[in-house]
Every structure is written in structure tokens, then in C-alpha cells.
Amino acid sequence: MVDSAPVLQVEGLNQYYGGSHILRGLSFAARLGEVTVVLGRNGVGKTTLLKSLMGVVPVKAGQITLGGADITRATPYERVRQGVGYVPQGREIFGRLTVEDNLRMGLASRPAGTAIPPELFELFPVLRQMISRRGGDLSGGQQQQLAIARALAAGPRLLMLDEPTEGIQPSIIKDIGRVIRMLADRKTMAIVLVEQYYDFAAELADQYLVMERGEIVQRGRGQDMEAEGVRQRMSI
Helix, strand or coil: CCCCCEEEEEEEEEEEECCEEEEEEEEEEEECCCEEEEECCCCCCHHHHHHHHHCCCCCCEEEEEECCEECCCCCHHHHHHHCEEEECCCCCCCCCCEHHHHHHHCCCCCCCCCCCCCHHHHHCHHHHHCCCCEHHHCCHHHHHHHHHHHHHCCCCCEEEEECCCCCCCHHHHHHHHHHHHHHHHCCCCEEEEEECCHHHHHHHCCEEEEEECCEEEEEEEHHHCCCCCHHHHHHC
């Protein structure tokens, strides 16, 4: 039974870049143990949504609450301390740092000397093998696994991923999908997944949101995506 109280609650979120109205009154909730998939073509505001939730860009209007606490004006660092994990588009790992040091960066909000959780190497065994390798020397798929592990290091209750399949080989896409489903099934966090790859999204979605022109134009349960014409909408 999924906890009925949402981990993340977004109400009337609006965001502008200059004179452009990018996000238009977005409202939704993400619950413990569920994967909320956000779908839409390029340029509809999906990445801006995650950056707003992370505090990378300030919110113009609306409210964001995490576990009932208002984080609308909190800094990104404060949001991490309160339990937000973020895997940005393009991974943005530290190429000159080792895998180990990248993972330690994910612990920056924790007390000095906090150990890297062994579970990260269970989720992504390749990282143990590459522990002393520089991040920039890893393949794209390995870098993506490192970026996810870095976001998980501090034990978030909300994990946000921005197009984790982008530029990744199919075998690693399957591994990443398996890890996301496993994390959701543990019911220790809510997951928000921005994705364009329909099949990957449909396989993981507990609920879905479709965005167009900065608005949520369709939403529902993941099991109903095919019947409700989401694939067709994405291919138009």
C-alpha cells in the first residue's frame, strides 16, 4: 500500500525566462514508492521544471512542498539537506575527479567522514571496478550510473532524473530501469523521471504527466498510458 501523503507537492508553479512564460500553472504530487514520469517533446519545459524543483532557477509563482515543508524559496543546498536528489540532463559528473571523489561529492551535505554507502556498489557494480578511474574516462553509460549513484549517496526521499537514457547504450538503459524500479519498490523515496523515450517511461510509470507549451495537458496512471493514447501523442 503506497503512503497517501505526497512526498512532493507542487501547486500553481509558474516560471519565466525573460519575457517568455515557460511553466504555466503546474500542479501535481509525487508519492512515496511511485515513479512519476514527465513526458513531452523538446522545449516544453521539462528540464525547467526539474531545475525549479531543485532551486537552480527561482520560482516566479506557486509553491513547492517536500514532506509538508515549504521549500519554494530554499537554496539548492538546503533542498539536498532536506532530501532532494537530482540527476541533471547530460550527467554533469566531475570529469577530472575519480569515481570515488564524485561519490563523495554526493555526501557534501553530510557530516565529514561519512562513508560512501556500500549499497551504491550493489546497485552499480561497475563503479566498484572503476573506483580509482577518473570520471571523464568512463563511458557515457558508466557516467550516467555514476551520476545516479552520486544523487543517491545522501539518501534522498525525492529523486529527480532528467532524461537518463539520453545517449546511453541499450544494455545500460535496462540496468538503469531495473535500478529505478527497485528504488521505487522499496518505498523509501518518490521518483520524478523526465523522459522522451516512451517505452522506457511506460515500463516504469506509476503515474504520468504529459507537458506541452509549459502546461500539463494530460495525466493518468502508468498502466493506462497506451489505452489513453500517450504514445500517439508523443509521436505527433
